[in-house]
Amino acid sequence: GAVVSQHPSWVICKSGTSVKIECRSLDFQATTMFWYRQFPKQSLMLMATSNEGSKATYEQGVEKDKFLINHASLTLSTLTVTSAHPEDSSFYICSALHINTGELFFGEGSRLTVL
Amino acid sequence: GENVEQHPSTLSVQEGDSAVIKCTYSDSASNYFPWYKQELGKGPQLIIDIRSNVGEKKDQRIAVTLNKTAKHFSLHITETQPEDSAVYFCAASKGGKLTGGGNKLTFGTGTQLKVEL
Numbered sequence: 001g002a003v004v005s006q007h008p009s010w011v012i013c014k015s016g017t018s019v020k021i022e023c024r025s026l027d028f029q030a031t032t033m034f035w036y037r038q039f040p041k042q043s044l045m046l047m048a049t050s051n052e053g054s055k056a057t058y059e060q061g062v063e064k065d066k067f068l069i070n071h072a073s074l075t076l077s078t079l080t081v082t083s084a085h086p087e088d089s090s091f092y093i094c095s096a097l098h099i100n101t102g103e104l105f106f107g108e109g110s111r112l113t114v115l
Numbered sequence: 116g117e118n119v120e121q122h123p124s125t126l127s128v129q130e131g132d133s134a135v136i137k138c139t140y141s142d143s144a145s146n147y148f149p150w151y152k153q154e155l156g157k158g159p160q161l162i163i164d165i166r167s168n169v170g171e172k173k174d175q176r177i178a179v180t181l182n183k184t185a186k187h188f189s190l191h192i193t194e195t196q197p198e199d200s201a202v203y204f205c206a207a208s209k210g211g212k213l214t215g216g217g218n219k220l221t222f223g224t225g226t227q228l229k230v231e232l
Contacts, residue, residue, distance in 0.1 A: 006158075034219070043204060043222045044159070093158050104220070106151075106158040 002028045004096045006107035013084055014115055020080045021110045023094030028105075029074035030096035035067075038091040038109075050077040074099065084114040117142040119207050121223030129231055134195050136226045138205035139187040145207040148188045149220070150179060153202045162203075163190070195230045202227050 003026040013019050023033055031052045036044040048069055049057040056069035068080040077096075081088050093109040118141040128134050140148075146167040151159035165172045165179045165188065172179050176195075181188040192199055205223040 004158075041225075043224050044220075046219065046221075049219065104149075104161075106160070108158045109156070111156070 002026075002096075002098060002103070002105045004094065004105045004107040006092075006094055006110045008110060009108060010111040010113075012113045012115065015085055016083055018080055018082045019084055019112060020078055021092055021094075021112070023077045023079070023096065023107055025075045025096040025098075025105070028096075029099040030077075031074060031099055032097040033071060033077040034095045034097075034104075035069065035077070035079050036093045036095070038093060040091075044093060047079075081112065084112070086114045088112065089114045117145060117207055117209075117221040119205060119221050119223040121205050121226060123226060124224065125227045125229070127229045127231060128195050130195060130197060132195055134190075134192045134199070134228055134230075136190045136203055136205070136228070137187060138189070138207075138223045139185075140207040140221075141186065142207070142209070143183075143186065144209050147208045148179070148181060149206050150177075150190050151204045151206065151222075153204060153225075155201075159204060192228075195228075197230050197232060200228055200230045 005024045007022045033050040035047045037047050038044045046059050047062045050069045050071040052071045058064045071077040091109050091111050095104050095106045121138045149164035150162050152162045153159040163174050163177050163179050165181050176193045178191040203226045206220040208220045
């Protein structure tokens, strides 16, 4: 089946630094990818929709200048958490929409811990 | 926007028993309802989905039912096994497979299922 890879799977950083998380569709192309945030024992909350070659669409309440999204190719979207703070510590999950079948595939998630 | 409620938040069953998780949604325009299983520290995995033109779908031990009028859908797991223990999420969207709409999913709050020996 189609695979979506996230990297890194976990990262620890100091407060004030920036962290980049990659989301790759390994064996299919995706014009649309989604980024979610999941706090412990909570549901997945959509942060933004990433569109290849255009600006991302952010959900209400998500700061676009803090969570930078770049979808530079049909197989890669990146989420950069800028000036990270402890409250940004969370599990970040991406999903990719198969360009041909319309099926949605999820990555394995990236655990961010900000000290 | 869409609001999805899910119950129960925790469910404990004996191995071999059935488990039922229920969800309701608010937006009558939603037409695609997937269910995901999430194991600890991993991303969600699609286990079954249903579209609004179907009332029931079954895949081995897993089945989903949809009542469009009442705007609720349920997941049924029969003959539960310890490996079924996980968090289950329902979701709803206006787009679905092959229909475009972006597949912008709204998730339920999750159900922690524990299957005891």
